[in-house]
Amino acid sequence: MPAAAVPVDCISGAFMLMPRLVFETVGGMDAGYFLHVEDADFCLRVGREAGVVLFDPALRIRHRQGTSAAPALFVEWHKARGFIRYFHKHFRQSHGLAILACIDALVLVRFLARGLFLGCGWAIAWARLNMLPLLTIL
Numbered sequence: 658m659p660a661a662a663v664p665v666d667c668i669s670g671a672f673m674l675m676p677r678l679v680f681e682t683v684g685g686m687d688a689g690y691f692l693h694v695e696d697a698d699f700c701l702r703v704g705r706e707a708g709v710v711l712f713d714p715a716l717r718i719r720h721r722q723g724t725s726a727a728p729a730l731f732v733e734w735h736k737a738r739g740f741i742r743y744f745h746k747h748f749r750q751s752h753g754l755a756i757l758a759c760i761d762a763l764v765l766v767r768f769l770a771r772g773l774f775l776g777c778g779w780a781i782a783w784a785r786l787n788m789l790p791l792l793t794i795l
Contacts, residue, residue, distance in 0.1 A: 662713040666704065670696030672718045682706055687746075692732060694739030701747060729775045737768040 673696070683702040686695050700710045744760050 658714050659712070660714070662711045662715070664709050665712045666710065667697050667700040668710060668712055670699070671720060672716075673699075674716075679703065679708060683708070689742060690739045692735035692739060694736065694743045698743055698746070730772055733768055733771045733775070737764050740764045 683699065683706055685699075687698050690698065703710055741761050741764050744757055744764075749757060
């Protein structure tokens with residue numbers, strides 16, 4: 658753990674503190690993300706606007722509420738969608754569609770593996786039914 662605030666690429670969205678002007682300059686959070694990855698998207702946009710994301714170990718926040726009541730597979734599916742959205746949004750021009758297709762495949766493999774790990778053998782059917790609509794919205 659660092660002794661003082663240090664620049665980082667990304668921090669978790671569980672607690673972010675910033676001047677309102679920073680939030681407005683980068684356009685706030687992207688409402689296109691349903692669950693997860695919006696914090697990584699936000700931090701990347703701050704960095705691209707010549708801002709700095711800092712992690713300060715001196716700040717202590719207590720998170721009193723646990724987790725969502727949503728099924729684990731639902732959360733994992735939206736996390737996968739978020740990552741695919743993130744990579745297409747920020748790296749389409751610099752990396753091209755072939756690389757992004759590989760990344761998409763890896764994200765979907767992770768989703769399937771998590772689904773199987775969570776005991777959801779029907780994760781494969783879920784992905785097959787939902788993959789085409791996902792790819793058409795990107």
